[in-house]
Amino acid sequence: MNLSWLMPESVSTFGPALDNLYYVILWITGIVFVVTEVVLVYFIIKYRHKEGRKATYIEGSSKAEWIWTSATAVIVMALAIYSKGIWDTIRHPDMFPENAYELNVTAKQYEWNAAYAGSDGQLGTSDDIVSRNQVHVPVDQPVIVNLQSEDVIHSFFLPQLRVKHDAVPGRVWPIWFEATQTGEFPLACAELCGLGHYRMGGTLIVHSKEDFDIWLSEMQIEAEDDE
Amino acid sequence: MSSAISMGDSHSEDHHHLGFIRTYIFSTDHKMIAKQFLVTSLLFLAIGGILAAMIRWQLGFPGQPLPFNLGAILPNTMAPGGIILPEFYNSLVTMHATFMVFFALMPLMAGVFGNLLIPLQIGADDMAFPRLNMLSFWITPVAGAVMLASFFVEGGAAGAGWTSYAPLSTSGEWTGVYMGQILWLVSLIILGFSSITGALNYVTTVIAMRAPGMTWFRIPLATWSLFITAWLLLLAIPILTGGLILLLFDQTIGTAFFRPEGSGEPLMWQHIFWFFGHPEVYILILPAMGFVSEVIANRSRKPVFGYHSMVVALVAIAFLGWIVWGHHMFQSGMNPFLGMSFMATTVVIAVPSAIKTFNWLGTLWKGDIHFDTPLLHAVSFVALFVVGGLSGIFLASAPVDIYLHDTYFIVAHLHYVLVGGSLFGIFAGITFWYPKIFGRMMNETLGKIHWTVSFITYNLAFFPMHNLGVQGMMRRIYDPNQYEFLQSLQSTNTFISKSVFVFAGIQIIFAINFLWSMKKGKKSGDNPWDSNGLEWTCPSPPPHGNFAEVPIVYRGPYEYSHPDREQDFWPQDEAPVDDLDGPEYTDPNESTESNDE
Ligand code: HEM
Ligand SMILES: [Cu+2]
Ligand SMILES: [Cu+2]
Numbered sequence: 001m002n003l004s005w006l007m008p009e010s011v012s013t014f015g016p017a018l019d020n021l022y023y024v025i026l027w028i029t030g031i032v033f034v035v036t037e038v039v040l041v042y043f044i045i046k047y048r049h050k051e052g053r054k055a056t057y058i059e060g061s062s063k064a065e066w067i068w069t070s071a072t073a074v075i076v077m078a079l080a081i082y083s084k085g086i087w088d089t090i091r092h093p094d095m096f097p098e099n100a101y102e103l104n105v106t107a108k109q110y111e112w113n114a115a116y117a118g119s120d121g122q123l124g125t126s127d128d129i130v131s132r133n134q135v136h137v138p139v140d141q142p143v144i145v146n147l148q149s150e151d152v153i154h155s156f157f158l159p160q161l162r163v164k165h166d167a168v169p170g171r172v173w174p175i176w177f178e179a180t181q182t183g184e185f186p187l188a189c190a191e192l193c194g195l196g197h198y199r200m201g202g203t204l205i206v207h208s209k210e211d212f213d214i215w216l217s218e219m220q221i222e223a224e225d226d227e
Numbered sequence: 228m229s230s231a232i233s234m235g236d237s238h239s240e241d242h243h244h245l246g247f248i249r250t251y252i253f254s255t256d257h258k259m260i261a262k263q264f265l266v267t268s269l270l271f272l273a274i275g276g277i278l279a280a281m282i283r284w285q286l287g288f289p290g291q292p293l294p295f296n297l298g299a300i301l302p303n304t305m306a307p308g309g310i311i312l313p314e315f316y317n318s319l320v321t322m323h324a325t326f327m328v329f330f331a332l333m334p335l336m337a338g339v340f341g342n343l344l345i346p347l348q349i350g351a352d353d354m355a356f357p358r359l360n361m362l363s364f365w366i367t368p369v370a371g372a373v374m375l376a377s378f379f380v381e382g383g384a385a386g387a388g389w390t391s392y393a394p395l396s397t398s399g400e401w402t403g404v405y406m407g408q409i410l411w412l413v414s415l416i417i418l419g420f421s422s423i424t425g426a427l428n429y430v431t432t433v434i435a436m437r438a439p440g441m442t443w444f445r446i447p448l449a450t451w452s453l454f455i456t457a458w459l460l461l462l463a464i465p466i467l468t469g470g471l472i473l474l475l476f477d478q479t480i481g482t483a484f485f486r487p488e489g490s491g492e493p494l495m496w497q498h499i500f501w502f503f504g505h506p507e508v509y510i511l512i513l514p515a516m517g518f519v520s521e522v523i524a525n526r527s528r529k530p531v532f533g534y535h536s537m538v539v540a541l542v543a544i545a546f547l548g549w550i551v552w553g554h555h556m557f558q559s560g561m562n563p564f565l566g567m568s569f570m571a572t573t574v575v576i577a578v579p580s581a582i583k584t585f586n587w588l589g590t591l592w593k594g595d596i597h598f599d600t601p602l603l604h605a606v607s608f609v610a611l612f613v614v615g616g617l618s619g620i621f622l623a624s625a626p627v628d629i630y631l632h633d634t635y636f637i638v639a640h641l642h643y644v645l646v647g648g649s650l651f652g653i654f655a656g657i658t659f660w661y662p663k664i665f666g667r668m669m670n671e672t673l674g675k676i677h678w679t680v681s682f683i684t685y686n687l688a689f690f691p692m693h694n695l696g697v698q699g700m701m702r703r704i705y706d707p708n709q710y711e712f713l714q715s716l717q718s719t720n721t722f723i724s725k726s727v728f729v730f731a732g733i734q735i736i737f738a739i740n741f742l743w744s745m746k747k748g749k750k751s752g753d754n755p756w757d758s759n760g761l762e763w764t765c766p767s768p769p770p771h772g773n774f775a776e777v778p779i780v781y782r783g784p785y786e787y788s789h790p791d792r793e794q795d796f797w798p799q800d801e802a803p804v805d806d807l808d809g810p811e812y813t814d815p816n817e818s819t820e821s822n823d824e
Contacts, residue, residue: 026621059533
């Protein structure tokens with residue numbers, strides 16, 4: 001049985017920051033969890049009914065209320081501020097990288113179609129190259145994915161890149177990430193999208209820059225041959 | 228409206244002559260209605276449980292035929308050869324949540340305890356609008372029948388999730404479910420009227436029918452939480468109903484409110500659903516918080532620690548609950564600035580939850596704790612709600628939610644608050660007030676067996692779901708093994724399923740105890756727990772009209788172990804011995820402002 005609380009290995013630039021935040025929350029909540037449960041168990045054992053015991057009449061303590069209210073408030077606010085920094089890195093429109101490689105991912109029941117600019121260097125033209133259930137990206141370069149859907153809502157989930165965003169029909173939603181390792185990583189659909197939802201998987205293939213260019217030109221040649 | 232309107236004696240004259248039908252079926256007596264809700268919602272709880280067991284069968288033993296030759300009962304459109312189909316799996320997930328949320332937990336909270344406790348705890352003879360109350364009950368079996376019927380129509384029951392995200396839910400084109408989805412919508416639209424009429428009654432009754440001396444800050448926390456819940460119901464349910472009607476139009480007459488064709492907006496559905504949905508999750512837990520406060524104070528023989536803070540926290544949750552809905556939509560496509568405001572409000576709502584937890588601990592502190600079944604369930608509520616609240620913090624952090632959203636971590640979170648919290652709270656409530664409902668005690672031995680096995684197997688089943696989520700397993704997937712990276716989680720899933728089966732099975736002990744004690748349980752007397760509340764001053768079960776004469780309230784509900792008294796409790800209506808100036812009480816209608824203290 002896998003009962004680990006450790007996040008799986010991350011392979012994106014913002015992955016470590018997000019994981020750190022997760023571990024900070026894990027520590028804080030872990031300590032609060034242990035302390036409250038221990039106090040709870042201690043109280044019910046220590047103050048269990050015994051012959052002759054009378055409870056102490058205590059209606060409360062405004063000092064205690066102030067302490068635990070403000071302590072909780074400070075901790076959660078601090079976590080929110082910490083979270084904001086990372087959220088902004090990932091989602092703030094001004095933080096989207098400049099030199100990104102851009103591609104479109106269009107979801108439909110039950111597949112992912114990635115489209116890359118063809119020989120004209122433009123996305124959304126007739127010579128776009130399309131790969132089904134495979135998303136090819138270069139390593140160490142930011143990538144912008146324009147998420148769209150043809151039918152219902154799907155969710156583009158790259159667990160090891162710490163990427164998840166819904167593909168909503170009628171909208172184009174850009175997200176970005178930068179892979180730090182070459183290799184193949186799972187792509188999953190995280191939003192219930194119909195009876196084939198469970199098998200709407202795919203692969204993210206991270207190439208070295210050279211390999212990526214080679215792959216792209218091979219695909220272009222293949223596409224031209226088909227015509 | 229004055230408290231005199233139904234304090235009159237019109238009731239006592241005719242109730243002896245009511246026939247069987249008016250007494251047991253079309254009853255207007257709040258206690259009978261509570262019993263009716265109790266029986267029907269426990270049945271729906273069982274149905275929801277059976278659906279859950281089938282979900283867990285598929286996840287624990289994917290692709291294997293259902294045991295005990297169950298496949299023979301199910302048609303080929305659901306489980307040919309006993310093997311659950313993916314489309315049936317989606318219906319199971321959807322209908323499990325729908326039955327549990329709308330037909331089990333909500334009526335158990337508001338329908339059962341709202342009806343039972345509100346009039347009894349505030350010293351009223353019935354609800355403000357008894358006939359509306361009867362209607363509120365009778366709507367539920369109708370809605371339930373429509374919902375159940377949807378399993379048997381062509382295409383099967385709804386399979387778009389209990390959240391029914393558009394456009395998946397807008398057309399059978401996407402799911403293969405046409406009629407089933409329409410019946411789902413119709414059933415919930417009908418059911419909404421039950422909640423609204425019920426809530427109207429609860430709100431009015433608490434405001435207008437409190438016994439003399441029952442000031443706002445002498446109201447027991449169970450009634451306080453039911454009162455706040457009633458407000459949430461009254462305001463949130465119409466929003467859901469509106470959304471459901473628009474979705475029904477999209478389904479049936481080709482409108483495009485939520486469909487992208489024709490400029491509809493799928494995300495609008497999510498906003499409407501969660502604007503209802505977040506207040507809804509508090510509807511599902513605030514009453515349980517109230518029951519737990521009562522049980523812990525009573526069984527620790529101590530006043531509730533920080534009674535005023537408890538009330539303020541309830542009210543704070545009720546307000547903040549309206550401005551956090553976007554935390555369900557962090558990854559749906561929202562302006563990142565908006566995401567941050569929802570993160571801020573969400574962490575703030577964790578504060579009143581923490582306040583309540585610390586106050587429960589404070590109540591136990593230096594108490595004289597009696598380990599009866601209600602106390603065990605109430606303490607379990609606290610222990611498990613802590614877990615659910617803390618997992619909420621992970622999800623409140625929008626960046627962490629990028630990873631955890633729509634994984635089993637969410638499933639763990641919501642089951643810690645809704646089963647560990649709400650359901651254990653309901654068990655605390657049922658075992659505590661059972662003697663008042665039926666006049667007999669439940670069996671302690673059976674109660675303790677049920678609690679022990681439930682508590683252990685509950686945790687074995689649901690705690691590892693956090694780990695599944697952290698490992699990236701998505702929710703609502705029929706067969707995780709489709710993904711290579713999830714295959715190593717199969718043994719955890721099998722373990723969880725086995726624990727769920729034991730957890731579900733042991734509920735039979737509860738059912739046996741519940742039924743057996745009704746006839747054979749020890750006679751309880753009026754006040755078996757030496758409690759202070761007004762409900763314990765009338766006979767068990769209380770007669771029609773409840774109180775022989777209108778009670779007068781002299782003090783708050785938690786005067787346990789008062790140093791000036793020999794006895795360790797002090798009923799709310801016991802006249803002070805040295806009170807020469809006559810009863811000291813405030814007119815309830817003049818004290819309405821005091822709740823914003
Ligand atoms: C400490 C307070 C809490 C916080 C900070 C919190 C936070 C959250 C967040 C952020 C989500 C959305 C996660 C996602 O879908 O990615 C969520 C989901 C959920 N929460 Fe909570 N929560 C808290 C308490 C509660 C309580 C008390 C209940 C119910 C009694 C509850 C019931 C739910 C449910 C049912 C869902 C899942 C809904 C669904 O997608 O099906 N939560 N919670
Ligand atoms: Cu999907
Ligand atoms: Cu919420």
